[in-house]
Amino acid sequence: MSQQKVTQLYWKNLPELLSPEGNKVQTLKGFDPEFIDIVDYIIRITHRIWEQKNIGLCVDYYGEYCPVHTLGGYSDDVETVVKNTLKTIGAFPDRSLIGENVIWRDLGEEYGYYSSHRITSIMTNKGPSEFGPATGKTGRVTTIADCICYENKIVYEWLMRDNSFLVKQLGLDVLEAAHHFAQLPDNATFEQWRQNEIKRVKAGEPSEHQWPTKIADNALAIANRWIDQLFNQKSFSHAAELYHLNAKVQWPGGVEAVGIPGIKGVLIRFLSQVPDARATVDHVGVTDFEDKGEDIAIRWSIAGTFHSGDSKLSKFNGQDYFVLASTHLRIIDNKIQQEWTVFDEVAAYANLIKDYQRANADTGVASC
Template identity: 40%
Template sequence: MTALGLYGRDISDLLGPQGPRRQPLQGFDDLYVDIVDYIIRCTHRIWEEKDIGLITTHYGADCPIHLMSGEVAGVDGVIAGTLKTLNSFPDRTLVGEAVIWSGNETAGYHSSHRITSHATHLGDGEFGPPTGRQVCFTTIADCLCRENRIIEEWLVRDNAKIARDLGLCAKTLGQAQATLSPAARLGIADWRQRHMDDILSQNMPAFSTPTFPNPADKPEEFAHLVFAQIWNLRRLARVREVYAPHAHWAGPDARYLFGHGEISGWIGALLSMSQGARIRVDHVGAVQEGPYTDIAVRWSLAGRHDSTGLYGSATGVPLYILAVSHWRTLDGVIVDETTIFDEIALWHQLSGGS
């Protein structure tokens, strides 16, 4: 057997007894029967049961956490970040929408966990003093897991949607963060520049018109071609070949788009802010969920804000975006997409913050 997905399963089923182990999980606690069970159950135990100390047995001692706003390393940083979030949103509930995984117990399991959270702003934190307002937002956590521990994590959260729900402005918050003292931003600019240099050093794909494979058969090739053709070569017309006419798209700040025109329009608008922007596909995972093939793509964009576009007038500053896209495909095309990145961190960059 292999891991059971989330498709059509209620939370009571997910958290109930799971029976015998369904997947090889060398070094994992006996409680977990497959990688999906591990991700869902330990997330629930840490966040909703508030067993924060469990992080010490579920994260590697030096685990790096990659965010668009910088990096955190080690168990202590994870615990501190969790406590800070729970101080601001103590009643946070997390609903797992998807766990798209790849790998094995030897190389490590790589999961991409999409979560919708509901919470009330009841404490001080990065969004200011408590407002008592309720928020609803999407997070995607990509985790590399081995022997019961997350040894590396890439985290993207729709912080702009949190700001909107609190009556705040993502742009204003990003600009405020950019005014922090240099000591508070120490190392972030160098870290970001290293990522950007690596992305911009890759060769652009040669102009060609390959046929997109069926994502059910070759999900990784499909994902790489989508970003090479539509994004890096700016062939927005090919959106019609990989998205269903009725495709739904959800993105940062709770944007909702429908169909070829709106989806290709958003991609063009994002690319319009940087003439030389390049996109790199960093990881692809895929699982079968009923009749669908679900694909998780973690990707990065690097460039310079040298053109007026989606995020206002050109500022000339370097740009870096860390994003994760979840695609649900059926009959060879994408029918639903969720793409998340941190727009507050992007406005921070556009405001000249390191």
């Protein structure tokens, strides 16, 4: 089935997306017959759960056992999905979700579909959250949810959200929000996963999650070059080969840049705090962007030794630093025209704080 027959989000308004016309264009084995393709499934169930606040529908659309990885925690049961959704909406009751893109991959009949869903949310902080008491302020945040969807249910998820940009708009200091986040109870399964991921990424080993369906050679090559040349080799002269001269990037913390010099600056500033970083490409998906190019979704991880010249952060120097990230690239004429990179800086700092507290538990040294 041609990708161009599958729902594409750009240039479509919400009523059109919520009431698709025409016949089913993908097999969707085991999915409800109302859904015509995997993009339609993702958009409509997200709308029902988050926009219409039908939180109980999580039970219908998530597997009873569904591992969910974030940089700040782990869960693997649908009851926790319901609880966490309620907590988020309780803190941000007017949260709206604008689906900007769904980049998908057919994993084969045995495994279902992989979707990478980029969302912009507008929301007002009316209740206490993991970042602190309610502020009453409104913020905009980008999220990318990577999901494996099988027979009408999400059965695995990696969730990345630009929380540092959100807390800045709420009038909070990022590090103070991280300290508040670090007070949440430890999760032994999450800590074991994080330590295993740090070891894996430092060793340059592939993710355990692999599927047999082929990924387009060109998309895979671009993803591997982007990670290897910029993050592993730190060879920033390659940026001019990877990006168009007027390319635009969006990074965590509300960071934006246009043009090669600015893009190099974003990358260098990030990598300067983890100069020995190694990064791995953990998944690649690609879909057509009309007839003009293609959209590539890269889920990736980076690990290394933290090193900051900031006096507020320098006490964490020498500790392991790990990020779970997702990037959407718009490729025109084999170069990046636009980039959206999302990871949770607040959770990354919170993990540094928790590691510092564990290491100094017997000495009574504080982390703030």
